[in-house]
Amino acid sequence: MLSLTANDIMTRDVVTIRKGSSIEEALKKMANNNVSGLPVIDPDGCLEGIITESDLLLKGQIVPSDAYANRNAIFASHADGVDEAYRRAQSTLVEEAMTKKVLTFTEESLVVDIARAMIEHAVNRFPIVRNCKVIGIVSRKDIISALAKETTAMRGSTGNQHGGGQMIEL
Numbered sequence: 001m002l003s004l005t006a007n008d009i010m011t012r013d014v015v016t017i018r019k020g021s022s023i024e025e026a027l028k029k030m031a032n033n034n035v036s037g038l039p040v041i042d043p044d045g046c047l048e049g050i051i052t053e054s055d056l057l058l059k060g061q062i063v064p065s066d067a068y069a070n071r072n073a074i075f076a077s078h079a080d081g082v083d084e085a086y087r088r089a090q091s092t093l094v095e096e097a098m099t100k101k102v103l104t105f106t107e108e109s110l111v112v113d114i115a116r117a118m119i120e121h122a123v124n125r126f127p128i129v130r131n132c133k134v135i136g137i138v139s140r141k142d143i144i145s146a147l148a149k150e151t152t153a154m155r156g157s158t159g160n161q162h163g164g165g166q167m168i169e170l
Helices: 023-033 066-071 079-089 111-121 140-158
Strands: 037-041 047-052 125-130 133-139
Touching: 023 037, 037 133, 047 125, 111 125, 111 140, 133 140
Parallel strands: none
Antiparallel strands: 037 047, 125 133
């Protein structure tokens, strides 16, 4: 995996949404295409931001109450984040809810660097861009799939099906 690049594993048929589209359209695109995030593009196809399920999880929900947040340890440490998520989810247009500062990579970027950035920034996907245009996307699923293929190939080439371990029946 050390030598794999984004070009080797990226999803090329990227589902995007245009700036100016409604939140409802974004929700439908995510659901219909089984994706958890959409790059937001301008009329020229250049990346403007990204909208994810995290931006929309509280759509149509009641305001998280301070009393609830104070009683519930899960929300207590993230009260500002919940408030921001709620605000974003009440938007009507994708550009009102999207993340505008998006870390991107190029097709030559090493997968190991992309994986590290996913962990460091708690992000599930990164757009792959060339001259501002989205040409692919690398998700955690893409990286896991690449790891699985590499592991299977390595096992097959050594003839060792158990990685040096011993198979026992439990």
